[in-house]
Amino acid sequence: MNDALKITNQFMEIALKEARFARDRDEVPVGAVIVDKNNNILASNGNRIIELSDPTAHAEILCIREASKKIKNERLTDCTIFSSLEPCIMCATAISYSRIKKLFFGAYDYKTGAVESGIKYFETSSCNHKPEFYGGFKEKESELILKSYFKMKRV
Amino acid sequence: MNDALKITNQFMEIALKEARFARDRDEVPVGAVIVDKNNNILASNGNRIIELSDPTAHAEILCIREASKKIKNERLTDCTIFSSLEPCIMCATAISYSRIKKLFFGAYDYKTGAVESGIKYFETSSCNHKPEFYGGFKEKESELILKSYFKMKRV
Numbered sequence: 001m002n003d004a005l006k007i008t009n010q011f012m013e014i015a016l017k018e019a020r021f022a023r024d025r026d027e028v029p030v031g032a033v034i035v036d037k038n039n040n041i042l043a044s045n046g047n048r049i050i051e052l053s054d055p056t057a058h059a060e061i062l063c064i065r066e067a068s069k070k071i072k073n074e075r076l077t078d079c080t081i082f083s084s085l086e087p088c089i090m091c092a093t094a095i096s097y098s099r100i101k102k103l104f105f106g107a108y109d110y111k112t113g114a115v116e117s118g119i120k121y122f123e124t125s126s127c128n129h130k131p132e133f134y135g136g137f138k139e140k141e142s143e144l145i146l147k148s149y150f151k152m153k154r155v
Numbered sequence: 156m157n158d159a160l161k162i163t164n165q166f167m168e169i170a171l172k173e174a175r176f177a178r179d180r181d182e183v184p185v186g187a188v189i190v191d192k193n194n195n196i197l198a199s200n201g202n203r204i205i206e207l208s209d210p211t212a213h214a215e216i217l218c219i220r221e222a223s224k225k226i227k228n229e230r231l232t233d234c235t236i237f238s239s240l241e242p243c244i245m246c247a248t249a250i251s252y253s254r255i256k257k258l259f260f261g262a263y264d265y266k267t268g269a270v271e272s273g274i275k276y277f278e279t280s281s282c283n284h285k286p287e288f289y290g291g292f293k294e295k296e297s298e299l300i301l302k303s304y305f306k307m308k309r310v
Contacts, residue, residue: 054220055229055252056211065209074210089281090248097210097245111281118281119274126244126266126273 008104011035011082012138014044015106018059019084019145022046029145030085032059034067034100037078042067059083060091064098075099084142086113086135092121096129103133106142163259166190166237167293169199170261173214174239174300177201184300185240187214189222189255192233197222214238215246219253230254239297241268241290247276251284258288261297 001009011033018031025048033044043066048057060083068074080102081095086109095103105115114121115133122130156164166188173186180203188199198221203212215238223229235257236250241264250258260270269276270288277285 049229053223053227053229055223055231055254056216056220056249057229061211065211068208068210072208074204074208074212076210088248089276090245090252093243093245093248094211099210114281119279121244124274126269 007039008082008137011039011080012084012104012106014041015059015082015084016138016141016145018044018046019142022048022059023145023149025051027051029149030059030083032063032081032083034063034076034079034081036071042070042076042079056090058088058091060087061094064094064100068098077101080104081131082137084138085109085146086115086117088112089114089119089121093127095131096122096127099129100131103131104137105133105135106138107146108135108139162194163237163292166194166235167239167259167261169196170214170237170239171293171296171300173199173201174297177203177214178300178304180206182206184304185214185238187218187236187238189218189231189234189236191226197225197231197234211245213243213246215242216249219249219255223253232256235259236286237292239293240264240301241270241272243267244269244274244276250286251277251282254284255286258286259292260288260290261293262301263290263294 014033015031019029023029027047031046034042043063045062076098082104084106092114169188170186174184178184182202186201198218200217231253237259239261247269
Protein backbone atom coordinates (compact mmCIF):
# COMPACT_ATOMS: atom_id res chain seq x y z
CA MET A 1 0.00 0.00 0.00
CA ASN A 2 1.46 3.37 -0.93
CA ASP A 3 1.75 6.26 1.53
CA ALA A 4 -1.11 8.31 0.01
CA LEU A 5 -3.51 5.38 0.35
CA LYS A 6 -2.29 4.68 3.90
CA ILE A 7 -3.02 8.28 4.89
CA THR A 8 -6.44 8.20 3.18
CA ASN A 9 -7.32 5.01 5.06
CA GLN A 10 -6.21 6.57 8.34
CA PHE A 11 -8.54 9.53 7.89
CA MET A 12 -11.36 7.30 6.67
CA GLU A 13 -10.94 5.36 9.93
CA ILE A 14 -11.48 8.61 11.83
CA ALA A 15 -14.62 9.33 9.75
CA LEU A 16 -15.86 5.81 10.58
CA LYS A 17 -15.11 6.36 14.27
CA GLU A 18 -17.24 9.54 14.12
CA ALA A 19 -19.97 7.53 12.37
CA ARG A 20 -19.94 5.03 15.25
CA PHE A 21 -20.11 7.87 17.81
CA ALA A 22 -23.13 9.21 15.86
CA ARG A 23 -24.76 5.77 16.02
CA ASP A 24 -24.18 5.72 19.79
CA ARG A 25 -26.03 9.06 19.98
CA ASP A 26 -28.87 7.46 17.98
CA GLU A 27 -28.17 9.59 14.92
CA VAL A 28 -27.85 8.27 11.36
CA PRO A 29 -24.23 7.01 11.51
CA VAL A 30 -22.25 9.25 9.18
CA GLY A 31 -18.90 10.77 10.10
CA ALA A 32 -16.48 13.16 8.44
CA VAL A 33 -13.09 14.78 8.93
CA ILE A 34 -11.39 17.77 7.27
CA VAL A 35 -7.63 18.12 7.05
CA ASP A 36 -5.45 20.95 5.76
CA LYS A 37 -2.73 20.57 3.12
CA ASN A 38 -0.28 19.29 5.76
CA ASN A 39 -2.77 16.66 6.91
CA ASN A 40 -3.49 18.45 10.16
CA ILE A 41 -7.04 17.73 11.31
CA LEU A 42 -9.15 20.92 11.33
CA ALA A 43 -12.43 19.26 12.27
CA SER A 44 -14.03 15.85 12.74
CA ASN A 45 -17.64 15.21 13.56
CA GLY A 46 -20.69 13.02 13.02
CA ASN A 47 -24.37 13.73 12.43
CA ARG A 48 -25.98 15.69 15.27
CA ILE A 49 -29.40 16.48 13.76
CA ILE A 50 -31.42 15.29 16.75
CA GLU A 51 -28.95 16.39 19.41
CA LEU A 52 -28.69 19.94 18.09
CA SER A 53 -32.30 20.18 16.78
CA ASP A 54 -30.72 21.20 13.48
CA PRO A 55 -31.77 19.61 10.17
CA THR A 56 -28.55 20.93 8.59
CA ALA A 57 -26.29 19.24 11.17
CA HIS A 58 -24.89 16.60 8.82
CA ALA A 59 -21.33 15.48 9.58
CA GLU A 60 -19.89 17.30 6.55
CA ILE A 61 -21.67 20.60 7.30
CA LEU A 62 -20.55 20.53 10.94
CA CYS A 63 -16.96 19.88 9.84
CA ILE A 64 -17.02 22.66 7.23
CA ARG A 65 -18.38 25.13 9.77
CA GLU A 66 -15.82 24.15 12.41
CA ALA A 67 -12.83 24.07 10.04
CA SER A 68 -13.72 27.44 8.47
CA LYS A 69 -14.11 29.00 11.88
CA LYS A 70 -10.78 27.55 12.97
CA ILE A 71 -8.83 29.06 10.09
CA LYS A 72 -11.00 32.22 10.13
CA ASN A 73 -11.72 31.86 6.42
CA GLU A 74 -14.89 30.75 4.66
CA ARG A 75 -12.72 29.14 1.99
CA LEU A 76 -11.08 25.81 2.75
CA THR A 77 -8.79 25.94 -0.27
CA ASP A 78 -6.22 23.12 -0.28
CA CYS A 79 -8.20 21.17 2.32
CA THR A 80 -9.50 17.62 1.98
CA ILE A 81 -12.73 16.18 3.39
CA PHE A 82 -13.24 12.50 4.17
CA SER A 83 -16.81 11.32 4.67
CA SER A 84 -18.01 7.83 5.55
CA LEU A 85 -20.94 8.25 3.10
CA GLU A 86 -21.39 9.83 -0.31
CA PRO A 87 -22.48 13.41 0.45
CA CYS A 88 -26.10 14.46 -0.15
CA ILE A 89 -27.07 17.46 -2.29
CA MET A 90 -26.91 19.90 0.63
CA CYS A 91 -23.46 18.72 1.69
CA ALA A 92 -22.08 18.48 -1.86
CA THR A 93 -23.14 22.09 -2.44
CA ALA A 94 -21.54 23.18 0.85
CA ILE A 95 -18.32 21.35 -0.11
CA SER A 96 -18.30 23.25 -3.40
CA TYR A 97 -19.00 26.60 -1.69
CA SER A 98 -16.16 25.95 0.78
CA ARG A 99 -13.69 25.44 -2.11
CA ILE A 100 -12.48 22.16 -0.59
CA LYS A 101 -9.92 20.65 -2.94
CA LYS A 102 -10.48 16.92 -2.51
CA LEU A 103 -13.30 14.68 -1.31
CA PHE A 104 -12.93 11.02 -0.34
CA PHE A 105 -16.00 9.08 0.67
CA GLY A 106 -16.83 5.57 1.82
CA ALA A 107 -20.14 3.98 0.93
CA TYR A 108 -22.16 5.07 -2.07
CA ASP A 109 -25.61 6.45 -1.35
CA TYR A 110 -27.69 5.59 -4.38
CA LYS A 111 -30.82 7.17 -2.89
CA THR A 112 -29.74 10.58 -1.63
CA GLY A 113 -26.08 10.83 -2.66
CA ALA A 114 -25.28 13.64 -5.09
CA VAL A 115 -21.67 13.08 -6.17
CA GLU A 116 -21.69 9.97 -8.31
CA SER A 117 -25.38 9.21 -7.67
CA GLY A 118 -28.56 11.22 -8.23
CA ILE A 119 -28.07 14.70 -9.65
CA LYS A 120 -24.24 14.44 -9.57
CA TYR A 121 -24.03 18.01 -8.34
CA PHE A 122 -20.40 18.63 -9.29
CA GLU A 123 -21.25 17.93 -12.93
CA THR A 124 -24.15 20.42 -13.07
CA SER A 125 -23.90 23.92 -14.51
CA SER A 126 -24.89 25.30 -11.07
CA CYS A 127 -21.56 24.12 -9.65
CA ASN A 128 -18.80 26.77 -9.67
CA HIS A 129 -16.13 24.75 -7.86
CA LYS A 130 -15.69 21.05 -8.43
CA PRO A 131 -13.39 19.18 -6.03
CA GLU A 132 -11.51 16.07 -7.05
CA PHE A 133 -13.58 13.20 -5.67
CA TYR A 134 -12.96 9.52 -4.98
CA GLY A 135 -15.56 7.07 -3.65
CA GLY A 136 -15.50 3.59 -2.17
CA PHE A 137 -12.84 3.92 0.56
CA LYS A 138 -13.58 1.65 3.51
CA GLU A 139 -16.88 1.13 1.72
CA LYS A 140 -17.81 -2.19 3.35
CA GLU A 141 -17.13 -0.95 6.89
CA SER A 142 -19.22 2.16 6.30
CA GLU A 143 -22.09 0.14 4.78
CA LEU A 144 -22.01 -2.26 7.73
CA ILE A 145 -22.35 0.56 10.27
CA LEU A 146 -25.28 2.05 8.33
CA LYS A 147 -27.03 -1.26 7.69
CA SER A 148 -26.79 -2.42 11.30
CA TYR A 149 -28.13 0.94 12.47
CA PHE A 150 -31.18 0.83 10.20
CA LYS A 151 -31.77 -2.85 11.02
CA MET A 152 -31.74 -1.97 14.73
CA LYS A 153 -34.18 0.92 14.13
CA ARG A 154 -36.64 -1.39 12.38
CA VAL A 155 -36.77 -3.86 15.28
CA MET B 156 -55.26 43.35 -1.33
CA ASN B 157 -56.46 40.35 0.68
CA ASP B 158 -55.21 39.59 4.17
CA ALA B 159 -53.01 36.64 3.17
CA LEU B 160 -51.19 38.77 0.61
CA LYS B 161 -50.86 41.63 3.11
CA ILE B 162 -49.22 39.27 5.62
CA THR B 163 -46.94 37.78 2.96
CA ASN B 164 -45.82 41.26 1.94
CA GLN B 165 -45.17 42.19 5.56
CA PHE B 166 -42.84 39.24 6.04
CA MET B 167 -41.19 39.82 2.66
CA GLU B 168 -40.46 43.36 3.88
CA ILE B 169 -38.67 41.86 6.89
CA ALA B 170 -36.66 39.57 4.57
CA LEU B 171 -35.74 42.63 2.48
CA LYS B 172 -34.72 44.53 5.62
CA GLU B 173 -32.43 41.62 6.52
CA ALA B 174 -31.04 41.74 2.97
CA ARG B 175 -30.21 45.44 3.42
CA PHE B 176 -28.54 44.70 6.77
CA ALA B 177 -26.47 42.02 4.98
CA ARG B 178 -25.48 44.57 2.32
CA ASP B 179 -24.37 46.95 5.09
CA ARG B 180 -22.13 44.16 6.43
CA ASP B 181 -20.70 43.78 2.89
CA GLU B 182 -22.34 40.39 2.42
CA VAL B 183 -24.36 39.34 -0.64
CA PRO B 184 -27.70 40.96 0.24
CA VAL B 185 -30.11 38.11 0.87
CA GLY B 186 -32.47 37.98 3.84
CA ALA B 187 -34.98 35.49 5.18
CA VAL B 188 -37.53 35.02 7.93
CA ILE B 189 -39.30 31.95 9.34
CA VAL B 190 -42.70 32.12 11.01
CA ASP B 191 -44.76 29.47 12.76
CA LYS B 192 -48.37 28.60 11.93
CA ASN B 193 -49.60 31.54 13.99
CA ASN B 194 -47.31 33.93 12.11
CA ASN B 195 -44.99 34.35 15.08
CA ILE B 196 -41.44 35.06 13.90
CA LEU B 197 -39.07 32.26 14.93
CA ALA B 198 -36.00 33.62 13.16
CA SER B 199 -34.91 36.33 10.75
CA ASN B 200 -31.42 36.78 9.37
CA GLY B 201 -29.29 37.69 6.38
CA ASN B 202 -26.17 36.22 4.82
CA ARG B 203 -23.21 36.12 7.24
CA ILE B 204 -20.68 34.09 5.23
CA ILE B 205 -17.77 36.50 5.66
CA GLU B 206 -18.66 37.61 9.19
CA LEU B 207 -18.92 34.07 10.55
CA SER B 208 -16.24 32.54 8.26
CA ASP B 209 -18.89 30.01 7.30
CA PRO B 210 -19.62 29.12 3.67
CA THR B 211 -22.97 27.63 4.76
CA ALA B 212 -24.13 30.84 6.46
CA HIS B 213 -26.79 31.72 3.89
CA ALA B 214 -29.82 33.61 5.26
CA GLU B 215 -32.11 30.59 4.92
CA ILE B 216 -29.70 28.17 6.64
CA LEU B 217 -29.15 30.57 9.56
CA CYS B 218 -32.93 30.98 9.96
CA ILE B 219 -33.55 27.23 9.82
CA ARG B 220 -30.87 26.59 12.44
CA GLU B 221 -32.17 29.34 14.73
CA ALA B 222 -35.86 28.44 14.37
CA SER B 223 -35.22 24.72 14.93
CA LYS B 224 -33.16 25.47 18.02
CA LYS B 225 -35.89 27.78 19.32
CA ILE B 226 -38.64 25.15 19.10
CA LYS B 227 -36.20 22.36 20.08
CA ASN B 228 -37.21 20.31 17.06
CA GLU B 229 -35.31 19.65 13.85
CA ARG B 230 -38.63 19.65 12.01
CA LEU B 231 -40.28 22.97 11.23
CA THR B 232 -43.58 21.41 10.24
CA ASP B 233 -46.32 24.02 9.65
CA CYS B 234 -43.74 26.81 9.39
CA THR B 235 -43.28 29.19 6.46
CA ILE B 236 -40.02 30.66 5.18
CA PHE B 237 -39.79 33.95 3.28
CA SER B 238 -36.57 34.63 1.38
CA SER B 239 -35.68 37.71 -0.64
CA LEU B 240 -34.05 35.49 -3.29
CA GLU B 241 -34.87 32.11 -4.84
CA PRO B 242 -33.02 29.57 -2.64
CA CYS B 243 -29.89 27.85 -3.97
CA ILE B 244 -29.49 24.07 -4.03
CA MET B 245 -28.00 23.91 -0.52
CA CYS B 246 -30.80 26.00 0.96
CA ALA B 247 -33.59 24.28 -0.99
CA THR B 248 -32.32 20.93 0.34
CA ALA B 249 -32.19 22.28 3.89
CA ILE B 250 -35.75 23.66 3.52
CA SER B 251 -36.88 20.19 2.45
CA TYR B 252 -35.00 18.48 5.31
CA SER B 253 -36.57 20.90 7.80
CA ARG B 254 -40.10 19.94 6.59
CA ILE B 255 -41.02 23.63 6.18
CA LYS B 256 -44.55 23.80 4.78
CA LYS B 257 -44.43 26.90 2.59
CA LEU B 258 -41.74 28.95 0.86
CA PHE B 259 -42.23 32.45 -0.51
CA PHE B 260 -39.34 34.12 -2.31
CA GLY B 261 -38.67 37.44 -4.00
CA ALA B 262 -36.32 37.64 -6.97
CA TYR B 263 -35.67 34.68 -9.21
CA ASP B 264 -32.05 33.49 -9.38
CA TYR B 265 -31.64 32.04 -12.84
CA LYS B 266 -27.97 31.22 -12.22
CA THR B 267 -27.88 29.46 -8.86
CA GLY B 268 -31.54 29.19 -7.85
CA ALA B 269 -32.86 25.66 -7.45
CA VAL B 270 -36.62 25.99 -6.95
CA GLU B 271 -38.01 27.16 -10.30
CA SER B 272 -34.55 27.57 -11.89
CA GLY B 273 -31.64 25.18 -12.43
CA ILE B 274 -32.17 21.68 -11.10
CA LYS B 275 -35.58 22.51 -9.56
CA TYR B 276 -34.70 20.47 -6.49
CA PHE B 277 -38.24 19.97 -5.20
CA GLU B 278 -39.13 18.23 -8.46
CA THR B 279 -36.25 15.73 -8.29
CA SER B 280 -36.55 12.16 -7.06
CA SER B 281 -33.98 12.97 -4.32
CA CYS B 282 -36.52 15.27 -2.64
CA ASN B 283 -38.56 13.60 0.11
CA HIS B 284 -40.49 16.67 1.26
CA LYS B 285 -41.68 19.31 -1.16
CA PRO B 286 -43.00 22.56 0.33
CA GLU B 287 -45.59 24.68 -1.43
CA PHE B 288 -43.59 27.46 -3.10
CA TYR B 289 -44.41 30.84 -4.58
CA GLY B 290 -41.90 33.17 -6.25
CA GLY B 291 -41.87 36.80 -7.33
CA PHE B 292 -43.00 38.58 -4.14
CA LYS B 293 -41.42 42.04 -3.82
CA GLU B 294 -39.34 40.86 -6.76
CA LYS B 295 -38.30 44.30 -8.05
CA GLU B 296 -37.21 45.56 -4.62
CA SER B 297 -35.12 42.43 -4.06
CA GLU B 298 -33.53 42.68 -7.50
CA LEU B 299 -32.70 46.33 -6.92
CA ILE B 300 -30.88 45.58 -3.66
CA LEU B 301 -28.87 42.80 -5.33
CA LYS B 302 -28.10 44.75 -8.50
CA SER B 303 -26.95 47.87 -6.65
CA TYR B 304 -24.72 45.73 -4.43
CA PHE B 305 -23.01 43.98 -7.34
CA LYS B 306 -22.70 47.29 -9.23
CA MET B 307 -20.99 48.82 -6.20
CA LYS B 308 -18.64 45.81 -5.91
CA ARG B 309 -17.56 46.20 -9.53
CA VAL B 310 -16.57 49.89 -9.12
